[in-house]
Structure formats: C-alpha cells, structure tokens
Amino acid sequence: MADERIANAYSANAEFWIRVVREDRDPFRTRLTDPALLDMIGDCAGQVVLDAGCGEGYFARELVRRGARQVHGVDTCPEFVVAARTHPDHDPAATTYRVADVADLPLAGASVDLVVANRLPHGIDEPGRRFHEFARVLxxxxxxxxxxxxxxxxxxxxxxxxxxxxxxxxxxGTRTVEQRFEVQGELSPAASVQQFYSLETYFAFLADAGFAVTALREPHPTQAERDSDPWWNKNFTRPLFLLLECRPYRSPRAAG
Ligand SMILES: C[S@@+](CC[C@H](N)C(=O)[O-])C[C@H]1O[C@@H](n2cnc3c(N)ncnc32)[C@H](O)[C@@H]1O
Structure with missing residues (x-):
C-alpha cells in the first residue's frame, strides 16, 4: 500500500520540484549529491537499472546518456511520471516510467543490475518492505x-x-519531519512528509532483506570548496546526506 501522506505531498509540490530540478536550482544536488551518486555508480554501460522514486526522470536520462541499456523509473506520483515521459530527451527505447510503489514493483525477479534510490523518502507503511522488493528484483x-x-x-x-x-x-523513535522545503529562498507550496529511522533501524531493514552495506559515504564539500565559496559555510553546517552501497549476501528469509 502506498504511503498516502508522502504521495499527496509530492503531488502538491510536483510543479515546484520539476522546476527546481530542470532549472538546476538546488546546489546540494548539482554540486554534491549527483557527483557523489554518479561516482559510486561508476560504469553503468549495458546495465538494467531501476530508478526507484524517479521523480521527473533527470537521473534516468543521465544513466541512459552514460550507456545504461534499460532504465525503469517508478514513482507513486503520476504528475512526475507524465513529466518524465514527455521530456524532450525521453528515450522510450531505453526507458520506461510507471506509476508504482517501490514496495510492489512491476518487475520480474532477478532482472535488474542496479537499483538507485535518489532521495526516495523512507516509507511510513511497512517501511522494510521496499528493501525486500529491491532484493527480489536484483x-x-x-x-x-x-x-x-x-x-x-x-x-x-x-x-x-x-x-x-x-x-x-x-x-x-520513528521521526516524521513535515515541513515545506526551502530551495534558494523559495519554499515548496505544500509541506513534504519524510520519515526517519535511527541508523540501527535503517541497517536492520537492509539486513532483514539480505543486504550487506559495502560502502558508506557522507557527501560533503571539501575544505577548499568551503574556503572558496561562502555559500557552503552558511548552508552546510552539519552532515546532511548519507550514501550507501549495498549488495545481496543472503536470502531475505534467512534474516533474523
Ligand atoms: C525527493 S523526490 C526525488 C525524486 C528523484 N529521485 C530526484 O532525485 O529528483 C522523492 C520521490 O519519491 C517518490 N516516492 C515517494 N514514495 C514512493 C514510493 N513508495 N514508491 C515510489 N515512489 C515514491 C515521490 O513521489 C518523489 O518523486
């Protein structure tokens, strides 16, 4: 079952998010998290990829540009899926976009080389289920x-x-953050809903689904970047992002 509160918030903010992404208005994304993600992904040529919570599709388009053979984008928000399908650079031979919940994926088992979840909010309903689905399709x-x-x-x-x-x-506990997002001084029209779990709970979800964490990074500006651009010192005062690479290492059913 989809997390309705999360889905409704994204629908209400869809136009805002599409503009933020397409106009490169979020420096955290363009200068920090996209380069870190692409570095961790490395060579994706020939791979079948799931972009889980694909939004308006910019990351799927980037992976196709980098040689991914097939990218499946899924998102619960229909406005984003329409935007992704109608983007001028959409390549229908290499990309599919579907309205679907990551906890119930329209993909065959063991069919995907790489699952990328780029700022997919944590689930509220059955939060661990999506990781089992990721394990199933990988x-x-x-x-x-x-x-x-x-x-x-x-x-x-x-x-x-x-x-x-x-x-x-x-x-x-289970922390729900419900607030309007601020990007370059502009607030999202509606509050977004995000759920947070402690690190040990988050890792337990992954372990229960049979994943081992094989790399952990905390994308941050370098000292030189902070020295040369005061924007960072004002806007990056604590570690904001967590980037994980996980690999299946045992059957989800064996998890205890
Ligand atoms: C912060 S946005 C990120 C979108 C895109 N990955 C990006 O970086 O631009 C989170 C996305 O996850 C989608 N989403 C939230 N919960 C989902 C779920 N259970 N299944 C699929 N998509 C979901 C939202 O609709 C939204 O598009």
Whole structure:
C-alpha cells in the first residue's frame, strides 16, 4: 500500500520540484549529491537499472546518456511520471516510467543490475518492505545504491530550534519531519512528509532483506570548496546526506 501522506505531498509540490530540478536550482544536488551518486555508480554501460522514486526522470536520462541499456523509473506520483515521459530527451527505447510503489514493483525477479534510490523518502507503511522488493528484483551480482538525508544529523527547523536539538526519544523513535522545503529562498507550496529511522533501524531493514552495506559515504564539500565559496559555510553546517552501497549476501528469509 502506498504511503498516502508522502504521495499527496509530492503531488502538491510536483510543479515546484520539476522546476527546481530542470532549472538546476538546488546546489546540494548539482554540486554534491549527483557527483557523489554518479561516482559510486561508476560504469553503468549495458546495465538494467531501476530508478526507484524517479521523480521527473533527470537521473534516468543521465544513466541512459552514460550507456545504461534499460532504465525503469517508478514513482507513486503520476504528475512526475507524465513529466518524465514527455521530456524532450525521453528515450522510450531505453526507458520506461510507471506509476508504482517501490514496495510492489512491476518487475520480474532477478532482472535488474542496479537499483538507485535518489532521495526516495523512507516509507511510513511497512517501511522494510521496499528493501525486500529491491532484493527480489536484483540479480545476485547486483547493487542497491541509496542516497538520503542523514538520519543522525538532518533535523527539521522545529528540532533545530528545540533546546538540545534532536532528542534521544525522537532519534530512536520513528521521526516524521513535515515541513515545506526551502530551495534558494523559495519554499515548496505544500509541506513534504519524510520519515526517519535511527541508523540501527535503517541497517536492520537492509539486513532483514539480505543486504550487506559495502560502502558508506557522507557527501560533503571539501575544505577548499568551503574556503572558496561562502555559500557552503552558511548552508552546510552539519552532515546532511548519507550514501550507501549495498549488495545481496543472503536470502531475505534467512534474516533474523
Ligand atoms: C525527493 S523526490 C526525488 C525524486 C528523484 N529521485 C530526484 O532525485 O529528483 C522523492 C520521490 O519519491 C517518490 N516516492 C515517494 N514514495 C514512493 C514510493 N513508495 N514508491 C515510489 N515512489 C515514491 C515521490 O513521489 C518523489 O518523486
């Protein structure tokens, strides 16, 4: 079942997000997380890829440009899927876009070389199920690459303003951040809904689905970048992103 609160929030903000992405308005994305993701993915030539929560499709288009044989984009928000399918650079021979939930993928088992989840919000309903689905569609030699907000350091404006910041109860509980997104001084029209889990819970979801984490990065500007552009010191004051590479290493059913 789709996480309706998350889906409704994305529909309400679809036009905003499409503009932010297509006009390269988010420096975190263009200068930090996209280069880190592409570096971790490496050579994707000839691969079959799932872009999980593909949004308006820019990352799928980039992977096709880099030689991916087939990219399947899925997203619960129909507005994004329409935008992806109607983009002038959409290549229908190499890309499919479907309205679908990542917890119930319209793909055959063991058919995908790489699953990329680029800022896919964590699930609210049955949060671990998507990882089992990723394990199902991946070939045994495949990889899952997850980029998300850093669960240890990313805090809402309210949490930032609270005395002591993020509380232990909040961190180890199930944390819902519901607030409008700010990109270059412009606020999203509606609040987005994000769910956060502690690092140990997040890793337990992955382990239960049979994944081992094989690389962990925290994309951040270098000292030289911070020295040469004061924008970073104002806007990157704590680690904001967590990037994981995971590989199937045992059957999900054997997870305990
Ligand atoms: C922050 S946006 C990122 C979109 C795109 N990956 C990008 O980086 O531009 C998160 C996307 O995940 C989609 N999404 C949220 N929950 C989903 C789910 N359960 N299944 C599929 N897509 C989902 C949203 O509709 C939205 O397009």
């Amino acid at each position: 070939k045994p030699s495949g990889r899952l690459i997850l980029l998300g907000m850093h669960p240890c350091f990313y805090v809402s404006r309210a949490e930032r303003a609270a005395p002591g910041g993020l509380s232990l109860d909040s961190y180890f």
